[in-house]
Amino acid sequence: MFEHKGVHGLGGRGASRGLTEPHIPVGRHPDGAWLFAPVGSMLVVASGSRVVCHGCGEALEAISRAHAGRHGLDLAGYRERFGLNRKTSLLAPTLAAARAAEGRRRWAGNEGVRAGLAVGQEMARSGALYVLGAGAQPVGGRRAQGRVPASAEGASPALRAHREARVAAARARWEARAVALGFADLAAYLDDRVASGASAHRVRTELGCGGTVAARLLVERS
Numbered sequence: 480m481f482e483h484k485g486v487h488g489l490g491g492r493g494a495s496r497g498l499t500e501p502h503i504p505v506g507r508h509p510d511g512a513w514l515f516a517p518v519g520s521m522l523v524v525a526s527g528s529r530v531v532c533h534g535c536g537e538a539l540e541a542i543s544r545a546h547a548g549r550h551g552l553d554l555a556g557y558r559e560r561f562g563l564n565r566k567t568s569l570l571a572p573t574l575a576a577a578r579a580a581e582g583r584r585r586w587a588g589n590e591g592v593r594a595g596l597a598v599g600q601e602m603a604r605s606g607a608l609y610v611l612g613a614g615a616q617p618v619g620g621r622r623a624q625g626r627v628p629a630s631a632e633g634a635s636p637a638l639r640a641h642r643e644a645r646v647a648a649a650r651a652r653w654e655a656r657a658v659a660l661g662f663a664d665l666a667a668y669l670d671d672r673v674a675s676g677a678s679a680h681r682v683r684t685e686l687g688c689g690g691t692v693a694a695r696l697l698v699e700r701s
């Protein structure tokens with residue numbers, strides 16, 4: 480593991496994350512810039528809770544898009560510059576494990592989402608049937624007229640719940656696919672596919688979603 484010892488005056492920026500150790504280069508990039516982590520691998524510090532940025536030595540929970548941006552790079556550019564292949568996680572192991580656990584939890588919770596979906600469908604069905612029945616009452620029946628809006632109102636939240644349950648179930652499914660593909664979560668998967676210029680068709684195949692959704696997911700993360 481990399482030891483923050485034998486200090487010289489390069490540090491300071493780590494203080495922004497509560498780490499006060501100065502940043503010590505491990506070598507130089509072929510273009511002459513200092514390297515703070517070895518090319519080709521991630522330097523993990525702080526018992527797995529941080530990774531060291533190759534470009535500046537800052538110890539971070541992850542090399543984020545925003546952080547890479549501080550070096551004028553996107554995530555694909557960061558990987559390329561520092562010789563990291565697509566399989567190498569840019570997350571500290573602690574964060575990667577937490578995200579994977581969260582993905583599994585959501586996937587397990589999908590059972591509940593499915594149950595909610597069934598209830599929503601049943602409510603929507605009965606609500607719709609009720610409206611239909613009330614509408615079939617003879618015109619001028621005051622009770623019948625009064626009941627139509629009330630039951631329509633009742634059906635609306637059920638339909639909304641139905642829709643929300645469907646969206647949540649789909650998200651959980653994509654999230655689980657992303658984890659199964661070796662990513663920490665859906666966002667990490669999408670970042671990778673955006674960075675590598677993957678087609679919507681590929682994302683659609685990998686996530687098992689529709690083509691329109693795949694295109695939208697890619698755009699959202701671009």
Ligand SMILES: [Zn+2]
Nearest residue numbers: 532534535536
């Ligand atoms: Zn950096």
